[in-house]
Amino acid sequence: MSTLKFDLIVIGAGPGGIEAALYAAKRNIKTAIISATKIGGRATWGSLIPSKVWLASAENAQSIINASTFGFQNKETPVLNMDVLRSRIKTQSSKAAQLYENRLVEANVDVFYGMAKVTGDKTVIIEKEGKETVVASAKHLIISSGSAPIFFPNIKPNKDHIIAPKIAPGIEKIPDSILIAGGGVTGTEFAFAFAALGSQVTIVQAQNQLLPRLDAAICQRYETHLREAFNINIIVDTKVSAMKQIGQKVVTTLDSGEVIESEYGFISIGRKADLSFLENPSDLLLTPDNMVQIDEYCRTSQKGIYAIGDLTGAPMTANKATMQARIAVSHILHGAESTLLPAHNIEAVYSEPPVASIGNMNEEEHAEFISKSLNQLVKPNIWNEAAGFLKIKIDTRSGLFKGAAGYGKNMPEIMAIIQTAMNNDIAYRDIYKIPFAHPTFSEILSF
Amino acid sequence: MSTLKFDLIVIGAGPGGIEAALYAAKRNIKTAIISATKIGGRATWGSLIPSKVWLASAENAQSIINASTFGFQNKETPVLNMDVLRSRIKTQSSKAAQLYENRLVEANVDVFYGMAKVTGDKTVIIEKEGKETVVASAKHLIISSGSAPIFFPNIKPNKDHIIAPKIAPGIEKIPDSILIAGGGVTGTEFAFAFAALGSQVTIVQAQNQLLPRLDAAICQRYETHLREAFNINIIVDTKVSAMKQIGQKVVTTLDSGEVIESEYGFISIGRKADLSFLENPSDLLLTPDNMVQIDEYCRTSQKGIYAIGDLTGAPMTANKATMQARIAVSHILHGAESTLLPAHNIEAVYSEPPVASIGNMNEEEHAEFISKSLNQLVKPNIWNEAAGFLKIKIDTRSGLFKGAAGYGKNMPEIMAIIQTAMNNDIAYRDIYKIPFAHPTFSEILSF
Secondary structure (H helix, E strand, C coil), rough: CCCCEEEEECCCCCCCHHHHHHHHHHHCCCEEECCCCCCCCCHHCHHHHHHHHHHHHHHHHHHHHHHHHHHCCCCCCCCCCCCCCHHHHHHHHHHHHHHHHHHHHHCCCEEEECCECCCCCEEEEEEEEEEEEEEEEEEEEEECCEEEECCECCCCCCCCCEECHHHHHHCCCCCCCEEEEECCCCHHHHHHHHHHCCCCCEEHHHHCCCCCCHHHHHHHHHHHHHHHHHCCEEEEECCCCEEEECCEEEEECCCCCEECCCCCCCCCCEEECCCCCCHHHHHHHCCCCEEEEECCCECCCCCCCEEEEHHCCCCCCHHHHHHHHHHHHHHHHHHHHHHHHHHCCCECCCCCEEEEEEEEECCCCCEEEEEEEEHCCCCHHHHHCCCCEEEEEEEECCCEEEEEEECCCCCCHHHHHHHHHHHHCCCCHHHCCCCCCCCCCCHHCCC | CEEEEEEEECCCCCHHHHHHHHHHCCCCCCEEEEEECCCCCCHHHHHHHHHHHHHHHHHHHHHHHHHEEEEEEEECCCCCCCHHHHHHHHHHHHHHHHHHHHHHHHCCEEEECEEEECCCCCEEEEEEEEEEEEEEEEEEEECCCEEEEEEEEEEECCCCCCCCCHHHHCCCCCCCEEEEEECCCHHHHHHHHHHCCCCCCEEEEECCCCCCCCCCHHHHHHHHHHHHHCCCCCCCCCCCCEEEEEEEEEEEEEECCEEEEEEEEECCCCCCCCCEECCHHCCEEECCCCCCCCCCCCCCCCCCCCCHHHCCCCCCCCHHHHHHHHHHHHHHHHHHHCCCCCCCEEEEEEEECEEEEEEEECCCCEEEEEEEEECCHHHHCCCCCCCCEEEEECCCCEEEEEEEEEECHHHHHHHHHHHHHCCCCCEEHHHCCEEEECCCHHHHHHH
């Protein structure tokens, strides 16, 4: 079999890999991308897009429930038609994949389907159903094979009443009650979705708060909101020891000894790097968490091989993967001269209201914290979305933002303003001095 | 009567006047504010806040109507309970006024109620029920007495079926059909609101498009959206010659000769500066439109007297008034040394989807236009909000934004990012290179 030659081969066609391929091809790098499944990766077909379809329905349910506030007849929690949800997931995943495909075609990226195996010296064997179909080599590789969910032997989905994000749409109806094992981003988003759709939700979180990377004060307020607005039972500092389906019930045992019965169980205890492209696990240096170790240019321990996205560790967000894609390609083009370096990125949780954060919120010298409440603004009050806080951290010497964390309607969009400021050295006072449109949520930064 | 002495007297307690008083008092200027009505001005009690309460209900109605998309049972257009609307307007106006009052108290601003008359040499007589109650003088005056609606003798509200924004909440039910005279910001917002709440709406606009200040290409797409999504009949280049109520119908005659019958008529043909504070109209130089003439520091033709907000002309937005407030106070403090100068401001229309624009969108040398569609993004598609476009204008030499215009969900919030860039000389490429949170609407700038 002859070996196809490229400047760059990207392994994995999720949001990060696709961005890497596009960003490179548009800069005249001869690029191939290898997709193990349909274009879009797990994000498009199993996690990101499907979860957002759930969340959009949950948000619509909230609007219907809140109708009486706005002068319409009061409604009970509307009943979600699971067939519509499943069909929307399919439609939206296909649409997202189609948009990706169009861009790849337009940018002249070669797309190969199959499992990629890196055989050393930047040669990649592409296998389909266990057979080699293509051998390709490149000056540079970018690995973006993503991550897969973790399950423990005694806490595993069973395709019936014990479910996980990817298989959740398979349920027949919204559960009366559900216990969610794991209070990270995924667990928290689904906790909101199920609660807004009518379930009695319990989250069990091993760490001392939901969303462990989030500023503690903001997280505490957010947890209070989830408890009060959605009646979610949040149990922290506690691990799930066992989860078993007995008849049509799920019985969950916590390490505190407590036993909780619910109609469904949901597992979202974490994700691990997908290292299936490696023939020998020792080919690349890994971190103690079994993530691929990279430097500030996304270089792995092997020359010419870059890694981006989930397999480089937390936060596992599509926008971080996209940024890393640009950083890696920029380094391929410009080497150490590259000016595109790791910069401040947003982490968000798309519950309603959502959570978003950027930078670091640790107490430190020369740092001032300012907290603002959405209920001081016209827009959130009139739209009945006034629950929420934003906390920002300012360097008292330069006036620059050091970080921000908040929850509330539109928080990930508000954070885009702060991200723009942080990545361009704009001081808070220079944001503050020009009023944003009135009434908007952005005004939280200019009042 | 002894004369009270201040450093600054602000005439008019709408959003602009309040910001001027707060901004000054926090900088140790001894400040008084004179409020003709309750704190908050016409914006709070008659126009801005009430219209936004209408719009919030209209938006909620849309969510209910779109429920089937998200997997819930389909609903007819929900029927708005006018009592709830009226009560919400009262609550929200009071809440906004209370927030203003709290801030004024906290900042130690002296508040006087009554009609202000400027008698020359920066002395102000405050009258209540025609009687002088207080005489006050100050080194500086800031006039922010706002604007009032214009009516022609033969096109006037009658408190029955011919209405205007302020008295619209008085109607018994949402009209089956309504003709809106005037397609500026107010006419367009109410056209959306009535249509979303179930009315068959016709807008008659004297100029060649709705929202005459908006980029023509964006406006055309927006008009098409209003026609297709809300079945709004938009008649441009046409004036209303007469509007009469006959029985329970309103008969409108256009200058084209066409006669249109509707259940209600609505008048929003423009606003004029409120110059009631002037004893002699010749005391201040006016523009040909009868607006108060000001320079870049908001100075009027009289030394020490500044004017801000609606009475200085279009665009009549609260955020422009707020910015002018800061500019005027900064000039009072720092004179020509003031670095706070008129900068790029957003104009927005809060229909759903909303419209927003900034800067100028004229064709010119060294200008490049880039158009993007919301339907290329994940968030708008999944949330069923993909109708919308953003057009940006970039200086090809510097890469800086020259302007932007768009319509679509969250457009006024997206515009805050562009406003931040424009006011801080950040190039489009420097916004583009760092991905915003995924999925958000802000990504329209970073894909």
